[in-house]
Amino acid sequence: xxxxxxRGQGSHGMxxxxxxxxxxxxxxxxxxxxxxxxxxxxxxxxxxxDVGYLADVIPARPGLEIALGYExxxxxxxxxxVDARTGEIIWGHPYKTxxxxxxxxxxxxxxxxxxxxxxxxxxxxxxxxxYDAATGELISDENIGGLSPHAVYWSEKTTKAFIPEISYRDxxxxxxxxxxxxxxxxxxxIQGTIVAIADVVGDWREELIVSYKGELRIYTTTIPxxxxxxxxxxxxxxxxxxxxxSMGYFYPPQLSYHFR
Numbered sequence: 390x391x392x393x394x395x396r397g398q399g400s401h402g403m404x405x406x407x408x409x410x411x412x413x414x415x416x417x418x419x420x421x422x423x424x425x426x427x428x429x430x431x432x433x434x435x436x437x438x439d440v441g442y443l444a445d446v447i448p449a450r451p452g453l454e455i456a457l458g459y460e461x462x463x464x465x466x467x468x469x470x471v472d473a474r475t476g477e478i479i480w481g482h483p484y485k486t487x488x489x490x491x492x493x494x495x496x497x498x499x500x501x502x503x504x505x506x507x508x509x510x511x512x513x514x515x516x517x518x519x520y521d522a523a524t525g526e527l528i529s530d531e532n533i534g535g536l537s538p539h540a541v542y543w544s545e546k547t548t549k550a551f552i553p554e555i556s557y558r559d560x561x562x563x564x565x566x567x568x569x570x571x572x573x574x575x576x577x578x579i580q581g582t583i584v585a586i587a588d589v590v591g592d593w594r595e596e597l598i599v600s601y602k603g604e605l606r607i608y609t610t611t612i613p614x615x616x617x618x619x620x621x622x623x624x625x626x627x628x629x630x631x632x633x634x635s636m637g638y639f640y641p642p643q644l645s646y647h648f649r
Contacts, residue, residue: 394429394432394434395418395421395429395432397436397437398418398419398420398421398432398433398434398435398436398437399418399419399420399421399437400418400419400420400437400438400439400441400637400638401439401441401637401638402441402633402636402637402638402640403416403417403418403419403633403636404416404417404441404443404455404626404629404630404633405417405629405633406443406453406473406625406626406629406645408422408430408452408453408473408474409424409430409474410452410474411425413425415430417441417443417455417473419437419438419441420432420433420434420435420436420437420438420457421433421434422473422476430476431475431476432476433457433471433476433478435457435459435461435463435466436459436460436461437459437460437461438457438458438459438460438461438489439458439459439460439489439490439491439492439493439638440456440457440458440459440468440489440491440492440493440495440509441455441456441457441458441640442455442456442495442507442640442643443455443473443626443630443643444456444495444505444626444643444644444645445644445645445646445647446470446504446505446522446523447479447523448647450472450479451474452472452473452474453473453474453626453645454470454471454472454473454479454522455470455471455472455473456469456470456471456493456495456507456522457469457470457471458489458493458509459486459489460488460489460490460512462485462486462487462488463485463486464485465481465482465483465484465485466478466481466482467481467482467485467486467489468481468482468486468489468507468509468518468520469481469482470507470522470523470525479525480524480525481525482518482520486511486516487511487512487513487515488511488512488513489509489510489511489512490510490511490512490536491510491512491536491537491554491638492536492537492638492639492640493507493508493509493510493536493537494506494507494508494533494534494537494538494539494540494551495507495508495522495540495641495643496540496549496641496643497547497548497549497648498540498548498549498550498551498571499519499528499548499571500546500548500570500571502521502528504521504522504523505521505522505523506519506520506521506522506528507519507520507521507522508520508533508534508538510532510535510536512536514532514536516530517529517530517531517532517533518530519531519533533551533571534551534552534553534554534569535553535554536554537554537639538551538552538553538554539551539552539583539586539639539641540641541568541586541595541597541641542588542593542594542595542621543568543576543577543594543595543610543612544570544576544594544610544612544614545612545613545614545615545616547616547648547649548571550568550569550570550576550577551568551569551571552566552567552568552569552583552597553566553567553569555582555583563580563581563601563602564580564581564582565578565579565580566578566579566580566581566583576612577610577611577612579597579599579606579608580599580601580606581599581600581601581602581604581606582599582600582601583597583598583599583639584598584599584600584634585597585598585631585634585635586598586631586634586641586642587621587622587627587631587634587642588620588621588622588627589607589622590609591620591622592614592620593616593617593618593619593620593621594609594610594612594614595621596608596609597609618648621642621644624644624645624646625645626642626643626644626645627642627643627644627645628642630642630643
């Protein structure tokens with residue numbers, strides 16, 4: 390049709406997962422989810438979102454949740470958490486936003502805060518917000534890594550470290566990336582442009598796949614751990630997310646279960 394109801398609701402990447410428990414996967418285009426028969430499962434109808442992560446954010450709540458950040462101007466809820474089955478907004482940023490830009494950062498990377506965190510920022514860098522992803526409680530309004538840091542399982546802990554923003558326009562592949570814990574402690578560094586993050590070795594920590602001066606490099610942590618976990622790639626959502634890194638914006642993969 391000339392003006393279908395899902396027009397303008399797409400994002401820079403898609404997610405595939407069974408949202409309604411029928412054993413078949415749905416497709417999340419952005420602000421809208423398509424059921425396995427091609428019909429609209431739900432439509433938030435808030436326009437184009439730059440940020441989009443699907444995970445088990447609230448373990449006590451059945452199913453998955455989606456963290457969204459909107460490029461389109463919003464009077465409220467420009468940063469929000471949505472029920473992946475129904476599209477219901479669970480919590481939202483209470484103030485207006487102009488252009489939440491790039492990928493933000495999502496995952497459990499604040500050691501003193503239980504559960505996952507959601508970090509997003511305005512394109513013009515006039516606002517930065519770090520939320521408790523489950524409750525919507527504001528943890529910080531400080532810049533902790535630019536518009537698009539990368540969270541990664543790197544240490545012996547089950548919380549993530551992160552790599553501050555390197556502009557996606559910088560494709561020289563010659564820069565050095567610091568790997569930091571929340572609060573600023575450096576626990577590693579790599580060189581090159583990050584093209585994928587995934588547990589490809591299989592010890593539950595993640596590897597950083599980069600391009601560097603004509604090379605394809607895989608960096609792995611050298612920090613030992615006594616923790617034993619199933620390889621993250623065994624999780625279908627994580628595996629799909631790892632593949633979806635090759636299109637659109639760079640969204641590091643998430644799990645369909647609560648990681649402890």
